[in-house]
Amino acid sequence: MYTDIFSDHRTDTVWFRVAGLIFGVNTSLGQNFDVYLPAYKPFRYNPLSPEKRLFVLETVPTGSFDNIKIEKFLNEGKNDVGKWRLYQTAQGFCLDLQYVEGAPWHRMVTDPFFTRLTLAIDWSDKYAIDVLNSFTMFGFAQAAVQYNTALIHASVTMKAGEGYLFLGTSGTGKSTHSQLWLTHLDNTELLNDDNPAIRICPDNEIRVFGTPWSGKTPCYKNKQAHLKAFVQLKQAPHNRFSYLKGIQAYLVLLAGCSSLKWNTTLYNRLGSLLEQMANRVPVGFLECRPDKEAAILCYNELNKK
Amino acid sequence: MKLNPDLVLRQIGDEYMIVNPFTDTVDMTDVYTLNESAAWLWQQLEGKSFTQSDLVSLLQTEYDVDTETARADIDELCNHWLSSGLAFAAE
Numbered sequence: 001m002y003t004d005i006f007s008d009h010r011t012d013t014v015w016f017r018v019a020g021l022i023f024g025v026n027t028s029l030g031q032n033f034d035v036y037l038p039a040y041k042p043f044r045y046n047p048l049s050p051e052k053r054l055f056v057l058e059t060v061p062t063g064s065f066d067n068i069k070i071e072k073f074l075n076e077g078k079n080d081v082g083k084w085r086l087y088q089t090a091q092g093f094c095l096d097l098q099y100v101e102g103a104p105w106h107r108m109v110t111d112p113f114f115t116r117l118t119l120a121i122d123w124s125d126k127y128a129i130d131v132l133n134s135f136t137m138f139g140f141a142q143a144a145v146q147y148n149t150a151l152i153h154a155s156v157t158m159k160a161g162e163g164y165l166f167l168g169t170s171g172t173g174k175s176t177h178s179q180l181w182l183t184h185l186d187n188t189e190l191l192n193d194d195n196p197a198i199r200i201c202p203d204n205e206i207r208v209f210g211t212p213w214s215g216k217t218p219c220y221k222n223k224q225a226h227l228k229a230f231v232q233l234k235q236a237p238h239n240r241f242s243y244l245k246g247i248q249a250y251l252v253l254l255a256g257c258s259s260l261k262w263n264t265t266l267y268n269r270l271g272s273l274l275e276q277m278a279n280r281v282p283v284g285f286l287e288c289r290p291d292k293e294a295a296i297l298c299y300n301e302l303n304k305k
Numbered sequence: 306m307k308l309n310p311d312l313v314l315r316q317i318g319d320e321y322m323i324v325n326p327f328t329d330t331v332d333m334t335d336v337y338t339l340n341e342s343a344a345w346l347w348q349q350l351e352g353k354s355f356t357q358s359d360l361v362s363l364l365q366t367e368y369d370v371d372t373e374t375a376r377a378d379i380d381e382l383c384n385h386w387l388s389s390g391l392a393f394a395a396e
Binding site for chain 2 (some may be wrong): 243246247250251256261264267268271272276278279286
């Protein structure tokens with residue numbers, strides 16, 4: 001499944017390494033990809049020997065896939081990257097995306113394991129760069145699962161080499177809680193504010209990694225930390241910390257990840273990954289106010305001997 | 306009968322569960338919890354074809370339970386597994 005990077009080598013392919021996994025983008029932006037998308041700059045990678053890669057994303061002229069044969073409509077939705085529709089094709093999947101109402105639709109086709117992504121992008125769209133970013137992130141999220149890695153919707157702080165990952169539905173105050181750590185706990189740093197990667201590394205350690213995807217906060221750090229804990233946040237009029245166990249812990253992690261259920265192999269790989277994480281990493285539950293006490297309570301509880 | 310081959314039994318701590326993402330409702334996943342004996346049976350049955358009476362004897366090899374009780378338990382278990390798509394009737 002892993003393909004040698006030099007087998008798709010083209011002079012215009014730009015390589016990146018996120019959470020230890022290499023992917024390439026081959027677009028009309030050429031080597032300027034990370035000039036337009038500076039969030040990727042810290043992750044730029046220059047392969048020197050034939051290494052394995054996760055995927056290559058290539059752009060083709062808009063309209064290239066207008067006549068592709070759709071086998072089945074799978075799902076549609078709306079989120080912070082716009083409106084999307086997902087279809088099954090004979091070769092894998094087809095994903096359509098419209099960044100904002102009235103903007104053009106873009107279409108990407110991929111094999112079922114997301115190792116080769118081809119994007120028919122409409123460069124006349126003023127959001128074309130954001131669209132390219134969204135498709136790249138989507139491809140990474142799916143392809144990485146095969147390598148014990150998941151993107152998770154969370155904000156992460158780092159203290160003494162250890163990562164603390166805050167989960168919760170949008171609007172819960174994940175970023176706010178991270179900011180409270182930065183303000184009130186010494187030597188704390190923001191690792192990522194929206195979509196870090198979590199991985200069971202080849203040495204069997206569980207780590208959290210910065211990525212080029214950090215939501216509205218420009219925090220694109222090519223850094224990693226030992227994953228100390230997950231904490232599910234919930235707004236409350238009081239501050240109270242407890243631990244989630246068993247099924248509850250697992251479901252909190254599952255809710256933070258997005259894997260396409262239509263590839264059963266990938267879906268079950270994600271399940272196994274999160275099962276191991278829920279068994280090995282503490283999952284806290286913090287009912288909290290947006291104040292100093294909440295941050296200190298959370299840190300102290302997680303560091304009790 | 307046969308277990309639904311797409312589903313995987315998960316153990317987190319001392320709890321057992323199966324998540325079935327393929328329900329009739331879009332965007333909903335069904336979560337089934339299994340007790341220890343049901344989880345043990347599930348593990349024995351993966352990839353196999355079986356009948357209800359196979360399950361009764363299997364249960365009795367591992368648990369000290371009389372035939373009548375075992376039959377009633379297995380009957381209930383199979384109805385639940387079949388109605389929720391965790392298992393299929395053999396073709």
